[in-house]
Amino acid sequence: MKNFLLLFIFLSFIPPRAFTQDAGKGAELFKQCMTCHGQKGEGIPAQKAPHIAGQYEWYIIKQLQDIKAGIIRKNPVMLPYLNKLNEQDMKDLAAYISKLQ
Numbered sequence: 607m608k609n610f611l612l613l614f615i616f617l618s619f620i621p622p623r624a625f626t627q628d629a630g631k632g633a634e635l636f637k638q639c640m641t642c643h644g645q646k647g648e649g650i651p652a653q654k655a656p657h658i659a660g661q662y663e664w665y666i667i668k669q670l671q672d673i674k675a676g677i678i679r680k681n682p683v684m685l686p687y688l689n690k691l692n693e694q695d696m697k698d699l700a701a702y703i704s705k706l707q
């Protein structure tokens with residue numbers, strides 16, 4: 607019983623943001639992606655960086671995770687950027703990119 611109480615107290619201190627995507631934060635993070643993917647995620651052929659604007663959120667998250675893990679998807683040019691991002695950052699980015707047109 608005491609453990610449940612402690613768990614409840616602990617959970618009530620976690621900010622709601624921990625469970626949601628924040629496209630505003632994603633917009634901020636996306637600035638570092640623009641040099642390759644373009645200001646609106648339209649892609650830049652000269653950089654060989656694909657169009658990613660409006661892509662499904664779940665697909666973007668999956669690609670970022672796969673590229674970061676570097677096993678089934680290797681992308682040495684993007685890796686240094688992803689190494690600085692955590693799971694929440696990648697979700698925030700995906701929320702923002704999926705709404706770009």
Ligand code: HEC
Nearest residue numbers: 638639642653654655656658666669670681683684687699
């Ligand atoms: C140095 C250039 C560069 C930067 C910076 C960069 N990318 Fe990329 N990105 C690429 C290239 C090149 C590819 C395609 C590589 C391949 O063939 O897998 C790619 C692929 C992707 C894909 C997969 C697209 C698909 O359709 O499968 C996503 C999503 C993506 N980038 C998101 C991002 C995000 C988000 C950032 C910023 C954190 C970022 N990229 C920063 C060059 C870059």
